[in-house]
Amino acid sequence: QVQLVESGGGSVQAGDSLRLSCAASGRTFSTYAMGWFRQAPGKEREFVAAFSWNGNTYYADSVKGRFTISRDNAKNTVYLQMKSLKPEDTAVYYCAGRTAYYNTPAEAKDYGYWGQGTQVTVSS
Numbered sequence: 541q542v543q544l545v546e547s548g549g550g551s552v553q554a555g556d557s558l559r560l561s562c563a564a565s566g567r568t569f570s571t572y573a574m575g576w577f578r579q580a581p582g583k584e585r586e587f588v589a590a591f592s593w594n595g596n597t598y599y600a601d602s603v604k605g606r607f608t609i610s611r612d613n614a615k616n617t618v619y620l621q622m623k624s625l626k627p628e629d630t631a632v633y634y635c636a637g638r639t640a641y642y643n644t645p646a647e648a649k650d651y652g653y654w655g656q657g658t659q660v661t662v663s664s
Contacts, residue, residue, distance in 0.1 A: 542567045542653045544635050549658030556662070557623045562635030562655055564616040573638040574618040575645055576609060578631035578660075589620060590638065590645035598645045603629075625662045632657040 548560040562574065575590025589599045589609040597609055608621040618635060637653035638645060 542637055544637060544653055544655035546633060546635050546655040546658040549633060549660045551661040551663065552625055554626055554662055554664045556625050557621070558625065558660060560620040560622065560633055560635075560658060560660070562618045562620075564618075564637070574609075574611065575636050575638055575651060576618075576620045576633060577636055577648060577651075578629075578633045579657075580628075580631040583631075585634070585648055587646035587648065588633070592645055593641050600646065622660070625660075627662050627664045630660060630662050632659050 542564060543566045544562055544564055546560060546562050548558060550558060552558055572591050572595050576588040577585050578588050579585040587600050588603055589607055591609065592598050599607060606624045611618045634657045635655045636651035638650055639652035640650040643650055
């Protein structure tokens with residue numbers, strides 16, 4: 541089964557940058573199907589960024605222009621470059637592998653594989 545491991549989280553101040561990594565191991569999985577979600581305390585898991593079915597990028601409005609999703613197929617790794625971080629970006633960030641394509645890539649229910657999450661804390 542696909543195993544996803546996030547890394548790169550930490551505590552930063554508003555305006556700083558972080559790059560999260562998600563390494564896939566075990567069963568091979570196309571990086572075209574990878575995406576990022578986040579969950580803040582007391583809130584539901586929300587979509588952040590993903591690749592669409594054709595490899596184009598797809599972003600939540602809240603992060604568009606600040607976050608960039610990228611991939612390294614040779615390393616089976618997907619990245620989330622986060623810039624101009626805001627306190628409202630504070631959350632546990634999860635990478636996920638998409639297994640259904642009936643909706644936009646923003647639907648958590650369409651992802652069958654999830655990492656353990658990495659904490660991102662942004663202070664003002």
